[in-house]
Amino acid sequence: MPSTTVPHAIVIGSGSGGLTAAVGLARMGRSAVMVEAAHIGGDCTNVGCIPSKSLLHHSKRGILTGPEVLAKVRERRTALRHHEEDEFGNLPGVDFRRGRARIAGPGRVEITSPDGQVDVLESPNIVIASGSSPRRLVIPDLPAELMWTNENLFEIAEPPRHLAIVGGGPIGVEMATAFTRLGSTVSLVEFAPQILPNMVPAAARILHESLVAMGVRIEVGARASSFEARTGALSLEPATGGPSTAVFSGVDAVLVAAGRIPNSDDLGLETVGVLTDDGGRIIIDDRGRTNISGIYACGDVTDRGGTTHAAGAWGRRILRSMIAGRLPQPDVPPMPGAVFGDPEAAWVGHQPVDPPPDVRRIHVDVATIDRAYTDEVTSGAVIIDVRRLSGRIMGATIVGPRAGELIGTVSLAMKTGVPFHKWYGVVWPYPTYSDGLSKAVDLYVAEALPSLHTDALRWLTGRVRSVIGRGS
């Protein structure tokens, strides 16, 4: 066992990435110091995935009143928080410190505990997993108590009458869904020309229409420009500037979900020269290393993307780098994403707005799936980009029931290098939404092999399937 006075690593932050690194070290008999300024579990447990998915679940059930749902979500969140504080705050091998961490020089971290006490610890390895914070906007005349973010949203006692959401990313879409279900009027403004700006337009459009059908008012290509407290009027102006073009009236709360700011400001990065990009995100390589030897970073604070699952994956890579740095690392796997609206949507890989000529985009309408018929689902899409000659899957977006699970199948195939044409002949249980993947394969194979000698063989590549809509 290493000396307890010099830990193998000091881990800043206890979200998914930090926990993975710290707990992993401990399990290997290496001691770690893990520093947390707020709650163990990071945003995910406390102000992110857990309360938001719990809110989506309870708001959908329609059994509890709005205030009861909000109390229930808080109760579940707090129970998990206590469980994690107990479990991860007292792990053998992990010296858990509550406080703010700041790099004070090479291999040195200064920890300021809540009572003001300052400790300086040394370690050959520092892992920065300090996460991100909601981007704050200035909306003239909007009272501070009416401006919410994910950090205080889950503390409210009852749903607002009219919730304006600034930002149409995953948080905005999920909360628009949940608060509409709870009976709030919801209006949403997105700066980009579409909600979910990084999503393939055809998929984002389905979610847009679904939100509108639920009763959400959506304005895209616009931003909140001012607020009038007396009438609750949130004025919008075009993203390109100019006079106000629309107003959300009677607004009694504004949820700002307009991007994230990396928590990199107060880390003392400048004391050792850790590089960040223009947005303040720490630049890392495929092994999770910063430009400074012995300093690693993962998750939202980096330029390689956030989300709980991605931060965890990067935490693992860092662990491997710290322990077995000379061994080769596998390629960085594709990192999927998901938004748990109604319908659910998920994606993996990269899909440009228009695919390049050597990439074929396959589009299956989820409404043509038999299970959608029995479930009365009338919209959704499976959109898969496949390189024409190799069958390599470049990316996929799925909108519809269970999209978050279906994308996992694509993620597995991408990671393990199974080309799309090899999916042909896989049997999926009937009737499931996996039929969307099956139809996509049939379309791909049928059109990817135009040079086969006979009609017979060409047919065998799978046209019946898309005609009869079931069987394999």
Place this chain on the structure above:
Amino acid sequence: MPSTTVPHAIVIGSGSGGLTAAVGLARMGRSAVMVEAAHIGGDCTNVGCIPSKSLLHHSKRGILTGPEVLAKVRERRTALRHHEEDEFGNLPGVDFRRGRARIAGPGRVEITSPDGQVDVLESPNIVIASGSSPRRLVIPDLPAELMWTNENLFEIAEPPRHLAIVGGGPIGVEMATAFTRLGSTVSLVEFAPQILPNMVPAAARILHESLVAMGVRIEVGARASSFEARTGALSLEPATGGPSTAVFSGVDAVLVAAGRIPNSDDLGLETVGVLTDDGGRIIIDDRGRTNISGIYACGDVTDRGGTTHAAGAWGRRILRSMIAGRLPQPDVPPMPGAVFGDPEAAWVGHQPVDPPPDVRRIHVDVATIDRAYTDEVTSGAVIIDVRRLSGRIMGATIVGPRAGELIGTVSLAMKTGVPFHKWYGVVWPYPTYSDGLSKAVDLYVAEALPSLHTDALRWLTGRVRSVIGRGS
């Protein structure tokens, strides 16, 4: 185009298997005769998957009354039936005949239409896709009008007060779920020692407990022995025989879902010598061929299993055999199955009750998945059998939300030969039920590599994941 008087094949039955073969031939410019004694689409559209899944959907929503749900299910089923009759009854290249088909000699099929007219057609190929029928039981003193099967179940106007279900297979489990939701008292008796007798016991137990928690009374290892019409008492006796041990009282309907009988009796198989097994199932080889040249069979009528998706897959194989019989056929892919109860369950491959020594059985409790926490799901399992040295997946059973989609991922990996250890490092979106697969991989890899040199590497195989329960 071939002569219209000698079709390329005569296809007996228009369910998933028959449709796939007939429509496929037509698309390749080969004419086919398709004969159907009842409705196009077979059991699936008319008395199987479509109405049962529609019933499960509408009974779950809890918006309509019982009679309204039953009417709605019928309406949706009938609409699809009409759509399919229109589409597949008038396909160019498919000569659709309504009537009963019977093999009259080598290459000759006799078709008796509903008005009694008899035609004899000739073709070098005959595809038997005549499906199956519910096994009829003799229950002394049970009036015929109280004995239901899937063939008349979807015609009832209102839910019974007390529905007794004989048979705890997929149909029994799904209908117990649906009618309990509609307010019926439901009692179920299964002959085998467990419901879903072919399922891994640990998985079947979860469904058993879930049904009991819903209020379903279940008796296993027993059979219905007699009925008393005056009191609606259905007596049970032990499967091993002996005096009655239990009674379901006040029963006003008995659904018999105790297995299927292949529709092979009246096909004239004896005229040409097509072999069947002891249960009357037509024996086929990997190409869908019977022992008689030019005669093929698929689906429920064969010894290679039913279900809509499997029949479709076999229909494709037959098509390939008929058109390109000299080309190699790919191996028969694993055929998954699913039961859409609450929770859902699905399986693929073969899992004996106890795995052999060289197979490791990995078991993940779905309740430990974070999404289960937010959704308040407290039971479920991911059970995967993996060959120790090769990592080959032998079979899997999943019980829990979205199991029908998750099993597709396993089906893909089995078909394409991705060993289980190669799943390690795949990133799944958080929080989804795919985390169950991810946890299973972590467990497998961690324990499959005990001989690695260092604790470090051994840890890197994935223990944190099952500790912190999220991230990748």
